[in-house]
Amino acid sequence: MKKNTLQGHYCLKSPDLKQLFRIMRITTFLLLVCIFCSFASTSHSQNMRVSISKSSTQLNKIFSEIEKQTEYLFVYNNQIDVNRKVSVNVKEKQVAQVLDELFRDTNIEYMIQGNHIVLSSKENKQEILQQLRRQISGVVVDDNGEPVIGANVLVKGTTTGNITDVDGKFSFEVPDNAVLEVSYIGYLSQEVSTKNKSILKIILHEDTQNLDEVVIVGYGTMKKSDLTGASGSVKEEALAQRTVTSFGQALSGRVSGVNISTNSGRPGGRASIRIRGNSSISVTNDPLYVVDGVILNVSTLTNGTSPIDYLNPNDIKSVEVLKDASATAIYGARGANGVILVTTKKGEGMGTTIRYDTDFGIGVLPKKLDVLNAAEFLKLEDLAYANAQKFDPEGWQNGNYKDPKLKRTDSRLFDSNGQPLYDTDWQDETIRNAFSQTHQISVSNTKGGDSYGLSVGFRGEDGLIIESYLKRYSARFFMDSELTKWLKVGGSLSYAYQKERQTDSMGDGGITVGRQIVEALPFLPVRYEDGTFAGNNDYPGMEGGNSPVQVAKDRNYTLETQTMLGNVYANITILPGLEFRSVLGANIINQKSNYYGGRQLIWISSPNGSASIDNNRNNSWQFENYVTYHKDFARAHSFTGMVGLSWQHVDNSSSTASATGFEDDFFQYNNLGIGTSPTAASSANAYGLNSYFARVNYGYKSKYLLTATARLDGSSKFGQSNRYAFFPSVGAAWRISEENFMKPATAISNLKLRASYGLTGNSETGAYASQGSLGNYTTVFGSSKASGIGVSSLANPDLKWEKTSQINAGLDIGLFNNRVNLEMDVYYKKTTDMLLSAPVPASSGFTSITKNVGSMSNKGFEFSINTVNITNENFSWETTFNISFNKNKVLALSEGDDDIYPGPDILSSSNNIIRVGEPVGSFYGYKRLGTWGTDEAEEAAKYNLRPGDLKLWDRNNDGQINDMDRLIIGKGIPDGYGTFSNSFRYKNFDLVVDLQYMFGNDVLDISKHSAEDRTGIANSYKTVLDAWTPENQNTMIAQIRPTGAGYTTNIDSHFVEDGSFLRGKNLVLGYTFPSELTKKISIKYLRVYGSVQNFFLITKYNGYDPEVSDATQTFAQGITVFGYPKPRTFTIGLNVSF
Incomplete structure (x- = not known):
């Protein structure tokens, strides 16, 4: 039965939820019992029981047996005859009862104090107790003599101890001749004897070498010096x-x-x-x-x-x-x-x-877009009318064009001379100073092996664009309890609720606040005197559109998210070096988005308002168990082995409802049924994952290191014959600096070569990708309709995992006692069996099926250096620099290697492409050569164009511009990127300066599509002032013409700009108050600071910011369409602890 139950828990079938909940209830109950026991540990220790069967055995050996079976330690002096032989035969008796028998009719008395059993003769009992525990005190300072606040000072081998106060001082009772262990993050730990000492001064030295730093790895921890793989830490x-x-x-x-x-x-x-x-x-x-x-x-x-x-x-x-x-x-x-x-x-x-911890900030717009003012717009409108007579004389004669001066009669907008009454800067009206605040309070307690804590936080942030905001509330609780020497339990639970109102997502007809900031006419007011909003449609002949202020206010999109993340664990020490760990975890996410676009908004596809409600639920459960064994032997060998298994179940569901055509705006999205065309849809899916994993670490004399891992994963997503896949890896390292021949090179404190190879996978495809899907269909029989269910996508029972192989070589160098540390890595990574759509015969009734075809590679180089330039009592300076290069290449696609157009699809076709031999997601479009000149009129006519029109490259010289002329025109993925950081300390002041850079990347700014080709029907960037004229023919901007005659839906190279940049990312200046001041008001730590984020930007890009992407699309780095600007944020903050 046990075997069958275990298999049931780890099978790939849909899990028995009742069984799962039963397991959860039992686990929770056991955890609560353990927690309760942790608070009863003292009384429990008084009742510890032992079983001993010894005949004519020395008393000290009986003491050792009791120490083995309990947490007690015996304390006595040489006046106690521990060589006296006794006989003991007890089973499950309390320790106190055993001691009573041992010392009956003797001159020995005992006393239990905590986990110590103190023995003394009746004559010197008080003297022994006095010697047993005595008061010590001291101070912990750093190399500069500054107090180290919060250092751990513990009696070695026990949990007895204290932490240093704001002056670095400590005081507590210790056993005679105790040895203290003193430690603090960033310093080398020390052991200090208290023999014949009652007042101590302990100096902790900064850990510049940091090779023994413990880092987190999958299912465990390792010393940094033992790593064979490539990793990084924050x-x-x-x-x-x-x-x-x-x-x-x-x-x-x-x-x-x-x-x-x-x-x-x-x-x-x-x-x-x-x-x-x-x-x-x-x-x-x-x-x-x-x-x-x-x-x-x-x-x-x-x-x-x-x-x-x-x-x-x-x-x-x-x-x-x-x-x-x-x-x-x-x-x-x-x-x-x-x-x-x-x-x-x-x-x-x-x-x-x-x-x-708290901070208050204000965000400002670092850079404004250059758009036409009222006078410039009207001047270009007059120019467009004048040009019409030249480029379309027949239309001019037929009266197709009207003098724009004749329509400037609206007294709300123009004076009696046709001059504008307003010159509105829509960026000033729509973009504001954005205020933010953060508050976080936390309480934690640690005593011995037990600790717990609670934190609550709030983050409120206004967006630069009016009406946009974020509010986040969070709470977290954790608990860890060392119930016995061999059992530790604990867990944590975090909850967050976030609500945000967004203004940058696309609306019907591609209308956004960002777009209207550029296209809204500059001679319109925000509101007329009667309080109504002004809009482009108030001026004849314009493309309809509301002002950005009205769009921000009347287009209401909110997203609410609730997340819960928790785990409980038990850690059991089975034998010295052998541990078992069991973890139950859960991640629950619920999201709800509400949308309403008001009736007064002028849409292209949704008149009289539109509304929708979307709900998403995502639940993930996991249960993992693993055993770890560590052993050092023969003073040269170190071995760590780990083996475990994992189970995970994920289920998702979603529902959506929408409607358009409302009588008024009162209900917004709260009553979709009153719309004229309500719709609804829902979906659900679930999948499971079973895994078995193992890792072995071996080291010889800390010089030769080997790591081998293996994992067997099984997923319900794939075909029956391919559900399981094996993913191994091996890594090795040679610490050359530990060799004897390196001893003369005293400047080199660390030199390590690393190499690794292994396989990993990607299983994040649809839950039922291998099974095909069904859909609802409607057909007509005669005059009636009939609905039914049919196959909508083909099944592929042979579907399997994507696999990625990777080889890595690295070099770590430490110089001058590791005050200079360098890390370098080169790698080659290849993905095969990619999940792609492949064509099938038309006779199947389908066009494609998901198959494992295609491959892709990434190769790159990474370099980082950290230097401690200066460090003394009053001043320190540390520098960090890193740079990364990556080159991506598509190696193969489906049969025939046909191009893939992944989107986003903006305008008439896809803006990027996946093509064999090129980086994934390259920008795709036409090449703009400029404009046709007057001396090229005859050639332009072959393309039905005239001088002043845009000139695109006829790539294949077939006399027409079509899809065959499109080519790769850029890429959003950078060639290289990195940061350069410096941190300084002068006495109690600290300063941090972070610079970020990126190069070799492009930006596809599709905003230019609207902002430069709508010169006759909407406002534009000022770049249109460089439009073609007979006197200015060497330009990229077409001739200004009325009624949107220059409108185009083509993506071309003119939209691509160099996206390289150097950014001042962080500038932080802080001051930590001296402890001698803060202690007077019972404060352990007090720091105030001011910071500036995004404090400068150097780039050739003309938009708000070159660091852009569309997170809803996989390959949209570098693509922007009227993106939301990044703020320059000024912040003041406070950190205080008591």
Whole structure:
């Protein structure tokens, strides 16, 4: 029965939910019992029982047996005769009862104090007790003599101890001759003897070498010096120095090989994160996120959001980025895109800590777009009328064109001379100073092996564009309890609620606030005197459109998200070095989006208003168990082995309802039934994953290191014969600096060669991709309709995983006691068996089927250097620089290697292309050569064009411009990117300066489509002032003509600009108050700071910001259409702990 039950839990069939909930209830009950026991640990220790059967055995051996079976330690002096022989035969007796028998009719008395059993003769009992525990005190300082606040001071081998106060001082009772262990993050730990000492001064030295730093890896931890793979870290100290409001900001620029691009400057705008390039075409390229051991479901949520977007950055302790196969293969089928491990904060030191963090910010627009003012627009309108007589004399004679001066009679807009009454700057009217605030309070307590904590936070942020905002409420609880020497339990639970109002998503007809900022006529007011909004349609002959202010106010789109992330665990020490860990985790996400576009908005496709409601639910459960064994032997060998299994179940559901045509705006989206054409739809899916994994680490004399991992994954998404796949990896390292022949090279403190190879996969395809799908169909029989269900996509039972192989070579160098650290990696990554649509015979009734075809490669180089330039008592200066290069190439596609057009599809065709031999998602369009000149009139006529028209390249010289002339015109993926950071400290002041750069990337600014070719029907960029004239024929802007005669829907090279940039990313100046001042008001730590984000930008790009992408599309980095601008944010903040 046990065997069958275990198989049931780990099968690929749909899980028995009743059984699952039963397991959860039992696990929760056991956890609560354990928690209860942790508070009863003292009374429990008083009742510990032992079983001993010894005959004529020395007393000290009986003591050893009791120590083995309990947590007690015996304390006595040489006056106690421990060689006396006794006989004991007890079974499950309390320790106190055993001691009573041992010392009956003797001169020995005992006393139990905590986990110590103190023995003394009746004559010197008080003397022994006095010697047993005595008061010590001391201070912990750094190399500069400054107090180290919050250092851990513990009696070695026990949990007895304290943490240093704001002066670095500590005081507590210790056993005689105790040895203290003193530690603090960033410093080398020390052991200090208390023999014959009652007052101590302990100096902690800064850990510049940091080779023994413990880093998080999949299912465990390792010393940094033992790593064979490629990874990067972002520590709590780096996060604390900067103003971070999102996970993307926390990671941006901190780790080489990680390309982060933001899709919008609005509050809540998502960051697109790519580790070592794109590895897939049809499935996700997002990395795998693991938070405190819980794998987040990466299924795309509303508007391309990700579960990691809702993690409170103030709760993050560290981020580890796993990049090569040696590091990621332990996650097998989900490791192809890299893995990001997030560890959240726990208790701080010993005792209780209350911390409050707050900041207040204001965001401003760094740069304005150059658009025509009222006088310039009207001048061009007059010019367009004058040009009409030249380019269309027949139409002129027929009266097709009217003098625009004749229509400037609206007294609300023009005076009696036809001069405009207003000159409105729509950027000033629509973009504001954006205020923000953050508050976070946390309480934690640590005592011995037990700790718990609670934090609550709030983030409120206005967007630069009016009406846009974000509000996020978060809470988190954690608990860890060491119940016994062999059992530790704990867990955490976090909750977040976020509501955001967005103004940058596309509306009907492609109308957005950003677009109307450019196209709204500059001589219109925001409102007329009667309070009604002005719009482009108030001026005859214009393309209809409301002002950006009205669009922002009357177009209401809100997104509400609730997330819950939790885990409970039990860690059991079976034998010294042998541990078992069991973790149950859950990630639950509910999203609701509401939309209403008012009746007064002038749409192209939805008159009289439109509304919709969308609901998404995503649940993910996982249960993992693994055993770890570690052993050092023969003073040369180190071995760590780990083996485990994992089960995960994910279910998703969604529903949507919409309607158009409302009588009024009163109900908005709250009563869709009153619309004239309501619609509804819903869907649901579920899938499961079973996994078995193992890892072996071996080291010889800390010089020769080997890591081997393996994972077997099975997924319900794939065909019956291909559900399981094996993902192995191997990595090796040679620490050359540990060799004897390197000893003369004293300047080299670390030199390590690394190499690895392995396989990973990508399983994030549809839940039923291998099974095909059914759809609803309607057909007509005679005069009546009949509906039914039929096959809508073909099944493929042979469908299997995408696989990515990766080879990596790395070199780590440390110089001058590791004050200079360099890391270099080169890699080649190849993805095969990509999931793509392949054509099928027309006789099948279908056009395509999903198959494993196609391949893609990424190769690159990563370099980072960290230097401690100066460090002394009053001043320190540290520099970090990293740079990454990646080259992506499509190797093969489906049969025939036909091009793929992934979108987004804006205007008349796709804007990017996937083509063999090219980077994935390259921009695709025509090449604009300029404009036709007067001396080219005859040639232009062959294309039905005339001088002043745009001149596109006839690539195949067939006398016509069509799809055959399109070509790759740019790419959004950069050739290289990185950061350059400097941090300074002068006494109590600290300064951080972060610079970010990117080069070799382009921006496809489709905004130019509307902002430069609608000169007769809407406002434009000022670039149209350089339009073609007989005197100015060497230009990229067509002749100004009325009624939108220059309108085009073609994407061409003129829309592509150099997107390279150098950005001042962070500038932070802080001051930490001296402890001798703060202690007077019972404050442990107090820091104030001011910061500027995005404090400068150097780029050739003419738009708001070159760092753009469309997060709802996989290959849209560098594509923008009237994007939301990024703010320059000024912030002041406070960190205080008690």
